[in-house]
């Protein structure tokens with residue numbers, strides 16, 4: 355049976371269902387599999403033609419024992435999760451430009467138009483499945499930079515086993531993103547807009563982490579997390595790397611590059627996991643905006659907390675890429691003692707400097723770059739003008755700009771897949787402003803679901819960061835009392 359341990363080494367190994375239901379490990383660490391399973395050559399060759407749900411089934415079967423989710427149930431959960439996508443293939447691949455070397459992998463065809471839907475729908479369905487079996491309920495509390503919240507809200511809507519509490523920094527996400535949460539008519543979804551978050555969603559993450567460390571409260575409220583610290587999300591995020599690989603290479607076995615707009619490192623960790631399982635990846639390009647915590651680590655081995663910079667790619671305005679700890683755990687050869695020392699040092703001083711051997715391990719197969727707002731907006735404009743009106747959202751533009759910057763350092767002709775993490779209609783003001791002055795938003799920058807959400811009432815709950823902890827506990831307590839009545 356595959357077991358999960360904590361990166362901090364402070365708990366006995368648990369099974370998949372435990373890891374997924376609890377979110378964080380009880381010692382404050384992140385769950386990781388004891389060992390990463392390897393794909394055999396025969397399996398790897400035989401998966402090339404599978405559909406996305408079929409491929410997900412094969413990969414997830416390596417991480418979830420049949421005794422926890424039997425094969426037919428797993429298949430059904432996957433089919434359900436991807437039936438809400440508006441592309442029949444779930445993920446679309448769009449070659450850009452003439453040489454066919456750059457390929458956009460569209461991960462935004464889910465119900466809330468960002469890549470978060472790819473893993474969130476399945477995670478929530480799995481939680482619901484496990485909870486129903488145990489006759490339990492769960493309250494999910496999560497902080498969002500704008501895309502996780504809507505994805506969690508939509509996936510949770512109407513689930514009898516789940517209450518969903520997305521917290522978002524008010525004024526720092528788009529109105530479209532806010533409305534995806536506040537116009538959802540579901541009595542189990544309770545978004546809260548939080549004012550005065552100087553560090554954006556990181557301020558909210560801090561409060562969420564605080565709530566989780568209060569064991570009494572965690573028990574009482576049955577709290578769990580679906581932020582990308584949840585193992586299930588991370589493992590699902592390895593599937594699209596395999597899927598994109600098979601659609602892009604000329605021959606199975608060829609190497610390929612991926613460019614990923616990165617914030618919390620959840621998506622890239624999925625890539626790392628895929629490579630560790632055996633996917634032939636040449637380089638991962640870690641694309642940051644001005645919040646360049648990851649670029650600083652990859653280029654200098656320093657993990658330091660800096661002030662938040664507001665950019666036009668808001669979903670990756672993240673100060674602490676918390677999934678990096680997971681990656682680091684494997685880079686040290688699963689040395690949880692080392693990790694504990696670093697994590698504590700980071701908590702106390704906001705900075706860790708890695709030794710030379712660790713830095714070499716970190717840099718293996720990764721390159722990084724910081725993309726300015728100017729480059730992001732120029733990339734949107736240039737792509738629109740030279741690629742038949744293909745409209746990028748600001749995050750995908752960060753990935754493409756990074757790929758363009760580093761292309762010449764990569765082997766000639768080797769393909770680069772750029773992960774398209776959001777639909778441009780989620781960021782209409784920014785996106786349109788990048789085009790020629792006076793240009794109306796073209797149709798490819800609109801989406802019916804958002805147009806509908808713009809016309810209906812919002813259910814708004816607002817509070818100040820200062821009072822959030824109290825206000826949230828109060829709201830949750832009241833809600834559970836009302837349910838009990």
Ligand SMILES: *Cc1c(COP(=O)(O)O)cnc(C)c1O
Pocket residue numbers: 468469470501502582615616617618619620621622669670749775776
């Ligand atoms: C969440 C998100 C990202 C970043 O993913 P991480 O896993 O946090 O690195 C990039 N783009 C968009 C649009 C997102 O919503």
